[in-house]
Amino acid sequence: MGIIKSIGILTSGGDAPGMNAAIRAVTRSAIYNGLKVFGIYRGYKGLVTDEIVEFKSQNVSNIIQMGGTILKTARCKEFTTPEGRAQAFENMKKHGIDALVVIGGDGSLTGARIFAQEYDIPCIGLPGTIDNDLYGTDTTIGYDTALNTILDAVDKIRDTATSHERLFFVEVMGRDAGFLALNGAIAAGAEAAIIPEFSTEVDQLEAFIKQGFRKSKSSSIVLVAESELTGGAMHYAERVKNEYPQYDVRVTILGHLQRGGRPTAHDRIIASRMGVASIQALLEGQRNVMIGIENNKIVYVPFTKAIKNDKPIDKELVSVLHELSI
Ligand code: F6P
Numbered sequence: 001m002g003i004i005k006s007i008g009i010l011t012s013g014g015d016a017p018g019m020n021a022a023i024r025a026v027t028r029s030a031i032y033n034g035l036k037v038f039g040i041y042r043g044y045k046g047l048v049t050d051e052i053v054e055f056k057s058q059n060v061s062n063i064i065q066m067g068g069t070i071l072k073t074a075r076c077k078e079f080t081t082p083e084g085r086a087q088a089f090e091n092m093k094k095h096g097i098d099a100l101v102v103i104g105g106d107g108s109l110t111g112a113r114i115f116a117q118e119y120d121i122p123c124i125g126l127p128g129t130i131d132n133d134l135y136g137t138d139t140t141i142g143y144d145t146a147l148n149t150i151l152d153a154v155d156k157i158r159d160t161a162t163s164h165e166r167l168f169f170v171e172v173m174g175r176d177a178g179f180l181a182l183n184g185a186i187a188a189g190a191e192a193a194i195i196p197e198f199s200t201e202v203d204q205l206e207a208f209i210k211q212g213f214r215k216s217k218s219s220s221i222v223l224v225a226e227s228e229l230t231g232g233a234m235h236y237a238e239r240v241k242n243e244y245p246q247y248d249v250r251v252t253i254l255g256h257l258q259r260g261g262r263p264t265a266h267d268r269i270i271a272s273r274m275g276v277a278s279i280q281a282l283l284e285g286q287r288n289v290m291i292g293i294e295n296n297k298i299v300y301v302p303f304t305k306a307i308k309n310d311k312p313i314d315k316e317l318v319s320v321l322h323e324l325s326i
Contacts, residue, residue: 011103019103021271027055039071048087052091073104109127122286127140130180136309144266146259154170165248170221170252171252175227177197193223273298274291290302
């Protein structure tokens with residue numbers, strides 16, 4: 001592959017607030033550095049079906065504040081087949097696209113890694129997911145906004161939980177990762193978080209009940225990470241009904257509202273920094289790396305590392321939640 005003259009940009013997998021800020025940053029930084037930019041619609045699907053449009057600076061005006069993704073997103077089956085990827089490559093050649101910037105979660109970066117290897121295309125990934133489950137970056141685009149959304153919701157639930165003296169299980173997203181649940185619980189002042197990372201180690205419900213949660217409190221809120229490993233909030237509510245019938249229990253599943261809304265300042269800033277870094281990385285000759293932020297510095301994380309390694313839960317956060325929930 002020679003000098004990069006033109007890039008394609010797409011968003012893939014679950015949308016995340018801040019993706020638009022990232023699209024804007026990649027587009028503007030590419031143009032600033034003399035590259036042509038193509039917006040690819042509906043993720044890898046648009047690469048296969050040729051929904052590709054040249055982007056000028058104005059195409060990304062007035063989007064930094066918007067949730068969702070102006071490029072739309074999809075989980076694309078065709079791209080998982082060699083035939084689909086061959087078609088995608090043909091369309092890239094047709095438009096003269098030399099490199100790709102992919103904004104998405106681990107599934108999206110896995111697609112980029114396979115495509116990059118098969119066709120020798122420089123691909124740069126930006127971690128766009130509310131789950132914060134990508135290894136090698138302290139935070140992902142959308143995570144902070146989702147945390148704040150959870151916070152707003154739990155603050156409201158607390159009003160009714162306190163008034164009725166109830167135990168609430170609030171289910172949050174995370175696709176088998178406990179970052180939203182754990183940090184959401186700390187920020188909201190919840191009593192506990194039930195997370196998949198610990199589901200094989202201890203009975204987290206029993207541990208919480210043993211803590212004597214009602215001794216000094218008239219209500220309790222427990223955040224539960226959605227996951228087959230935890231069984232979700234309904235599972236714990238059922239257990240409480242059966243095993244501890246003295247408690248008045250309710251469930252709220254926050255669902256997809258966690259993915260929407262205006263991105264926070266933090267998400268807009270990291271999306272902007274990562275977008276600029278993606279073009280810098282391509283110009284430096286980097287390929288097949290995810291842009292991450294560690295200790296507030298931009299880092300390049302090889303796709304294989306970012307995807308394959310599980311990002312560990314920080315035990316200090318677990319202690320903070322535990323100590324403060326007395
Ligand atoms: O990966 C982001 C995420 O929102 C997860 O937290 C959740 O498990 C999943 O996507 C939901 O996906 P869908 O929108 O396809 O139902």
